[in-house]
Amino acid sequence: MKRLVLLYFTILFLAVTLRTSVAAPNILVRLVYLGAFFIPLLTKYRNLYLPCLVAFTTVSINSFAFGYFPYDMLSYAVISIFALVIAALVYRSSSIRITPLFFMTLLYVLIINVVYSGSPQDISYCFIAICCGATIQDNNAQKNQSNLLNCFSVISLALSFIYLTNYDAFLQSYNPADDMERAGWTDPNYLSCILGMGVITSLIQLLRERNASLFWRLFWISTVTVSLMSQLLMASRGGLLCVVVSALILLIFADVKKWYKVIISLFLVGVLVWLYTNNYFELLEYRVTNDSSGGSGRVDIWQMKLLAFGNESNILKWIFGVGHTGALQLSFNNQPFGFHNDFLAVLCSYGVIGFVMMVYIMFILPFKGTTKYSRPIVAALVIYLVLVCMTLEPLSSGRLTYFAFYYLILLTRSVS
Numbered sequence: 001m002k003r004l005v006l007l008y009f010t011i012l013f014l015a016v017t018l019r020t021s022v023a024a025p026n027i028l029v030r031l032v033y034l035g036a037f038f039i040p041l042l043t044k045y046r047n048l049y050l051p052c053l054v055a056f057t058t059v060s061i062n063s064f065a066f067g068y069f070p071y072d073m074l075s076y077a078v079i080s081i082f083a084l085v086i087a088a089l090v091y092r093s094s095s096i097r098i099t100p101l102f103f104m105t106l107l108y109v110l111i112i113n114v115v116y117s118g119s120p121q122d123i124s125y126c127f128i129a130i131c132c133g134a135t136i137q138d139n140n141a142q143k144n145q146s147n148l149l150n151c152f153s154v155i156s157l158a159l160s161f162i163y164l165t166n167y168d169a170f171l172q173s174y175n176p177a178d179d180m181e182r183a184g185w186t187d188p189n190y191l192s193c194i195l196g197m198g199v200i201t202s203l204i205q206l207l208r209e210r211n212a213s214l215f216w217r218l219f220w221i222s223t224v225t226v227s228l229m230s231q232l233l234m235a236s237r238g239g240l241l242c243v244v245v246s247a248l249i250l251l252i253f254a255d256v257k258k259w260y261k262v263i264i265s266l267f268l269v270g271v272l273v274w275l276y277t278n279n280y281f282e283l284l285e286y287r288v289t290n291d292s293s294g295g296s297g298r299v300d301i302w303q304m305k306l307l308a309f310g311n312e313s314n315i316l317k318w319i320f321g322v323g324h325t326g327a328l329q330l331s332f333n334n335q336p337f338g339f340h341n342d343f344l345a346v347l348c349s350y351g352v353i354g355f356v357m358m359v360y361i362m363f364i365l366p367f368k369g370t371t372k373y374s375r376p377i378v379a380a381l382v383i384y385l386v387l388v389c390m391t392l393e394p395l396s397s398g399r400l401t402y403f404a405f406y407y408l409i410l411l412t413r414s415v416s
Helices: 002-017 027-043 046-062 073-091 100-116 121-136 141-165 188-208 214-234 237-253 258-277 282-289 294-310 315-320 323-328 342-367 375-391 400-412
Strands: 171-175 180-183
Touching: 002 027, 002 046, 002 141, 027 046, 027 073, 046 073, 046 121, 046 141, 046 188, 046 400, 073 121, 100 121, 100 323, 100 342, 121 323, 121 400, 141 188, 141 214, 141 400, 188 214, 188 237, 188 258, 188 375, 188 400, 214 237, 214 258, 237 258, 237 375, 294 342, 315 342, 323 342, 342 375, 342 400, 375 400
Parallel strands: none
Antiparallel strands: 171 180
C-alpha cells in the first residue's frame, strides 16, 4: 500500500516537474489535477498533506513553466482552512498546533498590515497555511519530521533537475568581457537557498539514518551532488554560505560516531573536488573577487532603509512599524524596493515590537525543549535560516517554503 501511495504521488509530482509549457493549463485540467492531489490527502493520508503541499507548490512556483497550482498565497490560506475543516470531519480528532505566541504574532502582523498596508499580506497567509497544515497531522513528531526532511530533499532534486535540463534555454551573458554566463528565470538567490535546504536535510538524513536502505542513501547523495552543481552554476554566494556553515555545524557537533562523520566529510570533499575540476566554481570565483559594492550593494540599501525609517517623526511607527507596503517604499521615492535583510524588514514593517518577536521566535524558541541529540541539528537549521534572512527577506515577504522550513525546526526540537 505504501508503495502504491508513493507511486501515485510521484506520478502527480512528475506532472509538475516535467511540465515545460509557458501557457497556463486549461481550467478543467487544473481542477481535475487539484482534486486528484487533495482528495487522497484529506481523506486518508493527512500526515502527507503539509509536505506534499509544500513540495508541489514550491516546485510549481519556482519553475519557469505554468503549473497546476495557484500562485498567490491567499489561495493556500483558504485551501488550508478548508482542508482543516474536512480533516476534522473525517478524522474527528486533531490537536491545535498554533500556540498563544504564534496566534499573537499572526494577529499583530495582520492588524499592522491591514491598518498601514490595506490588506493582510502574504506573511499572514503563510502563517495560516502552515498552522492549518500542522494541525491536520497526527502527533507522531518523528514521522512528521522525517516527511518534511525528505520533502525538502525532493524539492531540491526536482528544481535542480529543472534548472540543469533547461540551463541553455535561459543562458544570459553575465560579463561578456570575461566570457561569463549565468542561467535562470527567477531570483537566483532565493532559488539557491531553496536548493540548499535540500542539501542540509539530505545531510541530516545521511548522518541520522544509518540503517536506511540503499534507495534512500542514493537519493540523499544524488540530492546533495546535483543541488550543489546547480547552486554553483547560479553563483549565489549567500546560498552557498548557508550550506557551508550549516554543514560544518552538522559535521562537527552532530551526535554520531566520528568514523561516520569522516565518511560523510570525505564524500563532500570528493563532490567539491569533482565540481571544481569541472569548472563549476568559475562564476562564483569571479563574483567573489570582483565584488566591491558590499554584497551587491546590500550595505547601501540597509543604510538608506534604516535612515528613512529613523526619520519617521511618528514615534508610534517606531514602535509598531509602517506595514509591509510602507516599509518597501522607504527611501526610494515611494517606489517599492526590497531590504535584502529580513530582520531589518521586520523592524521597519512591524516596529520594535515585531523585531523583538522575531528575535525570540528565531533565536530562543527553537532551542526550548531540545534534546542532546536534536540540539546540533536544530542549531544547523536555525543558522541556515538566520543566514538566509541576513541577505534576503523570505519571511516578511511571505514565502511558504521558508515558513515550512521553520516548522521543520520546531518539529526537530523534540525528536530523539
